[in-house]
Amino acid sequence: MSPATRSSTCRRPDTMTRETATLHPRSRAITSTGVAALCLMATGLYMAATAPDEETQGEAARLLFVHVPSAITAYIALGAGLVTAVWYLIRRSPAADLVSAAAIEVGVLFTAITLLTGMIWGRFVWGVWWDWGDARMVSTAVLFFFYLGYLALRRSISDPRVRAVRCAVLGIVGFVQVPIVHYSVLWFRTLHQGPSIIRPDLANSTMDAAFVAPLGAALAAFIAILAYLVAVRVRLARLEAAVDRAASTSQPVGASVGPPSGLSV
Amino acid sequence: MTPSAFWQQVRWVFTKDLRVEVRGGVTLRMATPFAALALLLAPLATGTDTALLRRIGPGMLWLVVILFGMTVTLRSGAREPGPVRDLLTLSGLDPAAGFLGRSLASAVLLFGVTLVLTPLMIVLYAPEGRPGWGWLALLAVAGVMALGLLGSLVATLVTGLRERTALGPLLAIPLAVPVLLATARGTDSAISQQGSLSWLLLLVAMNLALVIVGVLLAGPMDETTR
Amino acid sequence: MNRRHVLIPAGALLAIVVGFLVWGGLTDNVVYYLTPSEAVDQRAGQEPGYRFRLGGLVEADWLRGTDDGVEFVVGDGAVSIDVVHTGAVPQLFRPGIGVVVEGAWEGDTFRSDTLLINHDEQYRAVDGEGTYQVPTAGP
Amino acid sequence: MAARAPGCFADRPLVSEAGMAGSWVLFGYLVAYGALAIYAGHQAYRLRRARRRLPPEI
Numbered sequence: 001m002s003p004a005t006r007s008s009t010c011r012r013p014d015t016m017t018r019e020t021a022t023l024h025p026r027s028r029a030i031t032s033t034g035v036a037a038l039c040l041m042a043t044g045l046y047m048a049a050t051a052p053d054e055e056t057q058g059e060a061a062r063l064l065f066v067h068v069p070s071a072i073t074a075y076i077a078l079g080a081g082l083v084t085a086v087w088y089l090i091r092r093s094p095a096a097d098l099v100s101a102a103a104i105e106v107g108v109l110f111t112a113i114t115l116l117t118g119m120i121w122g123r124f125v126w127g128v129w130w131d132w133g134d135a136r137m138v139s140t141a142v143l144f145f146f147y148l149g150y151l152a153l154r155r156s157i158s159d160p161r162v163r164a165v166r167c168a169v170l171g172i173v174g175f176v177q178v179p180i181v182h183y184s185v186l187w188f189r190t191l192h193q194g195p196s197i198i199r200p201d202l203a204n205s206t207m208d209a210a211f212v213a214p215l216g217a218a219l220a221a222f223i224a225i226l227a228y229l230v231a232v233r234v235r236l237a238r239l240e241a242a243v244d245r246a247a248s249t250s251q252p253v254g255a256s257v258g259p260p261s262g263l264s265v
Numbered sequence: 266m267t268p269s270a271f272w273q274q275v276r277w278v279f280t281k282d283l284r285v286e287v288r289g290g291v292t293l294r295m296a297t298p299f300a301a302l303a304l305l306l307a308p309l310a311t312g313t314d315t316a317l318l319r320r321i322g323p324g325m326l327w328l329v330v331i332l333f334g335m336t337v338t339l340r341s342g343a344r345e346p347g348p349v350r351d352l353l354t355l356s357g358l359d360p361a362a363g364f365l366g367r368s369l370a371s372a373v374l375l376f377g378v379t380l381v382l383t384p385l386m387i388v389l390y391a392p393e394g395r396p397g398w399g400w401l402a403l404l405a406v407a408g409v410m411a412l413g414l415l416g417s418l419v420a421t422l423v424t425g426l427r428e429r430t431a432l433g434p435l436l437a438i439p440l441a442v443p444v445l446l447a448t449a450r451g452t453d454s455a456i457s458q459q460g461s462l463s464w465l466l467l468l469v470a471m472n473l474a475l476v477i478v479g480v481l482l483a484g485p486m487d488e489t490t491r
Numbered sequence: 492m493n494r495r496h497v498l499i500p501a502g503a504l505l506a507i508v509v510g511f512l513v514w515g516g517l518t519d520n521v522v523y524y525l526t527p528s529e530a531v532d533q534r535a536g537q538e539p540g541y542r543f544r545l546g547g548l549v550e551a552d553w554l555r556g557t558d559d560g561v562e563f564v565v566g567d568g569a570v571s572i573d574v575v576h577t578g579a580v581p582q583l584f585r586p587g588i589g590v591v592v593e594g595a596w597e598g599d600t601f602r603s604d605t606l607l608i609n610h611d612e613q614y615r616a617v618d619g620e621g622t623y624q625v626p627t628a629g630p
Numbered sequence: 631m632a633a634r635a636p637g638c639f640a641d642r643p644l645v646s647e648a649g650m651a652g653s654w655v656l657f658g659y660l661v662a663y664g665a666l667a668i669y670a671g672h673q674a675y676r677l678r679r680a681r682r683r684l685p686p687e688i
């Protein structure tokens with residue numbers, strides 16, 4: 001690209017250096033989070049495989065170590081989305097918006113995993129893939145579709161500031177559903193079992209110690225995976241925003257720039 | 266701003282929206298007949314099993330009110346277009362007052378839709394039992410209020426987007442599920458002469474939560490539609 | 492921002508209503524299934540052929556496979572109901588486990604066409620090394 | 631209520647075979663970790679593509 005085109009991208013030098021820092025191809029922090037997540041995952045899988053069989057469900061109880069951690073991780077991700085959305089509305093920091101969106105997107109992924117593994121487990125234990133009368137299943141599905149709407153809204157607004165404000169509002173409004181999903185099994189008499197550990201009478205856990213340790217390991221692994229995926233997603237959003245800015249400021253498009261990435265986002 | 270001035274503004278927006286509806290009339294002339302048509306067609310889809318129709322009548326009524334009413338609410342609850350909006354902003358309209366006024370107007374329109382459709386549902390589906398009319402009225406009022414608040418909240422979020430006709434319902438209808446449950450199941454228990462207090466309280470809680478969220482976030486939401 | 496005259500009363504009312512809903516036991520009429528006692532109590536008010544869901548524990552002393560289903564007894568400690576189920580039987584079905592069946596009264600038996608296992612939140616290791624003690628109460 | 635008699639359910643295995651349960655477990659883990667892998671892979675692909683499109687001066 002010629003020096004003339006480069007000077008026409010009228011960015012100030014200080015923003016240039018900051019971008020260069022955040023867009024550097026490899027970040028040691030993200031990579032080490034990923035490695036840690038992989039190690040925790042291996043440990044969790046090993047502990048899940050060596051856990052004893054359960055009295056009634058036999059082998060099938062091992063689904064506990066993927067279904068429950070993914071549900072808790074989804075709650076955490078959507079909660080992080082809420083906190084950062086509030087933070088954005090108070091401070092108007094673009095970083096908070098990016099983290100909020102990333103956390104919610106990964107939260108949607110974990111909600112989907114929760115629903116799918118729950119359906120598989122339900123097919124084995126209850127005998128049905130889906131049950132309309134069950135408050136936990138139905139409310140989780142509703143939550144999932146609402147946050148799909150959130151992601152759709154995000155895609156259809158191009159102005160970053162408008163998008164950030166409106167999505168922050170939606171992220172706050174939508175989180176109201178999370179406690180409803182969680183407490184639905186206590187409030188209503190449904191098919192889904194009640195909580196085993198985080199229950200009103202905390203001292204009386206209804207789970208053998210032999211299951212608690214693998215569950216904890218799996219939960220730690222899922223939270224590490226969540227942190228890694230959110231970090232990667234934030235970095236991707238930054239990079240794509242930079243590509244968009246470069247594409248819009250350095251017209252006509254040079255050979256190295258390629259088509260505007262707004263089409264593919 | 267003093268409380269009385271705030272409520273005065275709410276009243277202004279409310280009467281303005283209703284006047285627009287009286288003169289334009291999208292709700293009564295288009296949405297209501299469409300919803301009535303849906304009530305008429307649903308038995309064709311389920312088959313004419315009279316016992317089944319008796320049981321699903323109240324649920325169908327509220328499903329239709331939510332699906333078709335929500336499109337009305339998303340239209341009328343949207344923030345005003347161009348010149349009107351600028352005028353309201355210039356005259357110092359509190360965004361929260363605007364939000365509440367629009368929501369109330371939408372709720373009144375939805376109540377109208379429900380009033381028209383209820384006798385139709387009773388005639389077509391013949392639900393058994395004699396309903397407790399007091400409970401039904403309370404449930405309907407709380408239900409349409411919640412739908413109105415939800416509609417104008419979501420309408421503001423999709424203002425000016427090309428995809429708003431598809432996106433609005435996708436965002437609003439999952440959040441309207443408690444309204445569907447509470448009104449349909451509550452109508453069931455009102456018809457079978459059991460009280461519907463818990464369903465009514467659920468709707469009241471939802472209304473209050475929406476009022477709080479809407480009033481708190483009306484400022485930021487309005488700034489993006491200017 | 493001076494909207495306290497809306498927010499404070501609304502917040503206070505919301506707290507009261509939510510408290511009432513959560514701790515007032517008002518969700519009791521939102522039931523997914525009836526227990527055997529409730530089913531017998533409410534039977535007089537129902538029209539014939541009324542479909543509902545019945546949930547309880549499979550009692551151990553009567554259980555018989557039929558050509559196209561299973562016959563068993565569902566109880567809640569106080570009342571027991573004979574169930575004739577036609578259709579698929581889930582793999583975990585066995586004496587002592589919680590079930591939810593869907594169907595209607597036929598004479599004094601409950602004729603069901605949908606059988607779901609209602610597993611509780613207890614996890615007991617097979618090798619018995621666990622610390623958890625089985626409670627004596629029902630589901 | 632019918633007369634009670636000690637019953638049996640002999641013509642049908644009551645407890646599922648261990649292999650059956652194992653395959654459901656495997657299915658669940660495959661779905662969960664598969665979804666995670668697909669998402670992570672898609673992110674990596676988008677990162678690479680975005681980096682390719684970034685003008686050289688950044």
